[in-house]
Amino acid sequence: MSFGDNRGEAHAAPRYLHELYVEQVGHGPPLLILHGFTGSTAEWDEVAPLLMPHATLLKVDLLGHGRSPAPVELDAYRMEQAVTDLLALLDRNRLEQVALLGYSMGGRVALHLAAAAPERVTALILASASPGLAEAQERAARRANDEALADRIEQQGLAWFVDYWASIQLFASQAQLPSATRAALRARRLRGTAHGYAQSLRGMGTGHQRSLWQELPRLTMPTLLITGMLDQKFVAINEQMAEALPNVEHVRIAEAGHTVHLEQPQAFCEVVVRFLHQGRNKNH
Numbered sequence: 175m176s177f178g179d180n181r182g183e184a185h186a187a188p189r190y191l192h193e194l195y196v197e198q199v200g201h202g203p204p205l206l207i208l209h210g211f212t213g214s215t216a217e218w219d220e221v222a223p224l225l226m227p228h229a230t231l232l233k234v235d236l237l238g239h240g241r242s243p244a245p246v247e248l249d250a251y252r253m254e255q256a257v258t259d260l261l262a263l264l265d266r267n268r269l270e271q272v273a274l275l276g277y278s279m280g281g282r283v284a285l286h287l288a289a290a291a292p293e294r295v296t297a298l299i300l301a302s303a304s305p306g307l308a309e310a311q312e313r314a315a316r317r318a319n320d321e322a323l324a325d326r327i328e329q330q331g332l333a334w335f336v337d338y339w340a341s342i343q344l345f346a347s348q349a350q351l352p353s354a355t356r357a358a359l360r361a362r363r364l365r366g367t368a369h370g371y372a373q374s375l376r377g378m379g380t381g382h383q384r385s386l387w388q389e390l391p392r393l394t395m396p397t398l399l400i401t402g403m404l405d406q407k408f409v410a411i412n413e414q415m416a417e418a419l420p421n422v423e424h425v426r427i428a429e430a431g432h433t434v435h436l437e438q439p440q441a442f443c444e445v446v447v448r449f450l451h452q453g454r455n456k457n458h
């Protein structure tokens with residue numbers, strides 16, 4: 175399967191458009207929101223009520239997650255295929271343009287969509303995201319790590335992986351969350367499947383995508399980068415992204431780590447809503 179050069183067109187045919195699970199709620203201009211690895215539409219449960227009065231939320235379960243399928247073929251998970259299916263979803267909903275919000279892995283998908291079809295994206299919100307790894311050697315090493323983890327997910331099973339994943343350093347700040355919040359996150363992750371997560375990692379993992387660092391300067395849509403101050407790794411990545419993006423604001427949220435919308439939902443939504451209204455005011 176061949177893909178376009180990502181400059182406005184992908185040659186892949188929409189393959190999963192009718193199988194993607196989509197929820198639409200809210201009132202206002204459309205906001206397509208994309209969850210992170212091990213997430214789903216339920217990822218937004220804490221923030222949807224705060225965002226719904228300001229936007230029509232188009233929540234999607236990416237392949238291998240939530241109530242969307244987990245195909246066997248790895249090409250299904252490639253970023254270019256995800257972009258093609260999401261653009262077809264917008265077409266089906268007769269949405270010429272949307273604002274786009276992606277968290278972590280969903281932010282990497284959002285960046286691919288914005289790079290492939292910038293004319294479709296009125297505003298880009300990236301929460302704890304990255305444009306991938308710049309160096310081929312980094313990508314190769316990450317692919318090897320992700321492949322090994324994917325195999326382990328399938329060998330050790332879902333419960334093992336969910337507990338392992340919650341324990342990684344990147345999510346250390348979540349230890350401060352109420353136990354009920356952590357339990358709800360664990361329950362959400364357990365509603366996925368070991369196969370779906372493993373396949374997503376093999377097809378859409380950080381090491382499997384191309385680097386989008388060189389594409390950032392041509393993304394002229396208003397872009398909001400959100401990171402948690404306690405997530406030093408992604409604060410640093412997003413500071414570098416902000417240097418390359420031409421129309422960008424980087425907001426660092428206090429007392430939050432990687433999953434800002436879970437750790438500081440009110441602050442997260444205030445920043446998102448202000449940014450969305452700013453963009454609308456400029457267009458009128």
Ligand SMILES: C=C(O[C@H]1C=C[C@H](C(=O)CCC(=O)O)[C@@H](C(=O)O)[C@@H]1O)C(=O)O
Binds near residue numbers: 209210212277342344
């Ligand atoms: C562990 C690293 O990378 C992973 C961390 C975050 C991303 C993600 O989507 C996590 C969502 C969540 O569980 O809340 C994930 C991704 O982008 O696919 C990364 O693999 C790291 O140290 O970079």
